[in-house]
Amino acid sequence: MACASQHQQSVASTVNESELIINGKLFTTFYQQHAAEYKALCFQAYTLAKVRLDQILEQPSTLPLAIITDIDETILDNSPYAAHRSLRGKDYEPVSWREWVAKSQCDTLAGALSFFKYAHGKGVEIFYITNRNEDEREGTLRDLTQYGFPNADKEHLILRQSVSSKESRRQSIAxxxxxxxxxxxxxxxxxxxxxKKSSVERSQAVTQLAAEFGKRFIVIPNPVYGDWEGAIFNYNHKFTPAQKDSVIRKSLKGY
Ligand SMILES: [Mg+2]
Structure with a gap:
């Protein structure tokens, strides 16, 4: 019994069940900052984007051409924010996020800047559709202009207004x-x-749209955050860390 008790204490000391999210984000942020594989994946995505762009440019179009891009973890690297929060045992929250954005200290993702400069040089307009808020416009524009991203202006930087869905903003450009x-x-x-779909519905929609990935849709990896995370918790922001732990552990396939 003594042995069993010691074993349980040992497990308890290494797995703090209420810190799975925080420790998980610490590790995935470490991956984003230090795994050369992450950098290679970003280059891979933007190399593929250029291949597709060159193919598309061979076809005539009556309308002006546009590329729509997200900003965070697509062209700008916010991993210092995630690291700052995780090291303090905290997750994302809006006030500290706005403070981070106002600093304009984001680096760029590998391959992003050269791709957008190339596309713009070919006559393609770049539209930045982001769920950063209107009060983050100044810091965001500073981020984009300090690196020389093309079309970094009021018309092309389309921030979140009333809804998080980007569909109506995409339609207005279309x-x-x-x-x-x-x-x-x-x-x-x-x-x-x-x-706002469930994890199962998201997976089904990916299968439905499989042919678009690498063709018209170019995906950048983000192991730290995203709707994949919200979907796990049914987009319920009131889940406690312990509840999140429980859902994640129950969802994992083991053997
Ligand atoms: Mg993003």
Whole structure:
């Protein structure tokens, strides 16, 4: 019994069940910052985007061409924010996020800047559709302009207004442009089929749209956050860390 008790204490000391999310984000943020594989995946995505762009440019279009891109974890790297929070035992929350954005200290993701400069040089307009809020416009524009991202202006930076869904914002661009590529780290950056859907529905929609990935949709990896995480918890922001732990542990397939 003594042995069993010691074993249980040992397990309890290494697994704090209320910190799975925080420790998980610490580790995935470490991956984002230090795994060369992450950098390679970003290059891979933007290389594929360029291949597709060159193919599409060979076809005539009556409308001006546009690429729609997300910003966070698609062209800008916010991993220092995630690290800052995780190291303090905290997750994302709006006030500290706005403080981070106001600093304009984001780095760019590998391959992003050169791709957008190339596309713009070919006459393609770049539209930035982000769920950053209106009060984050100044810091966001500073981020984009300090690196020289093309079309970094009021018309092309489309922030979140009343709804988080990006569909109506995509449609407004589609009214006057031929949208040739969409780039993002979150499936809702591509289609409203993913808006506020469950994990099972998201997976089914990915299968339904499988042919679009690598063709018109270019996905950037983000292991730290996204709707994939919200979907696990049914988009319930009132879940406690312990409840989140429980849901995650029950969802995992083991053997
Ligand atoms: Mg994003």
């Amino acid at each position: 009214a006057s442009h031929h949208i040739i590529l969409l780039i993002g780290d979150n499936l809702a950056d591509f289609s409203d089929l993913f808006d």
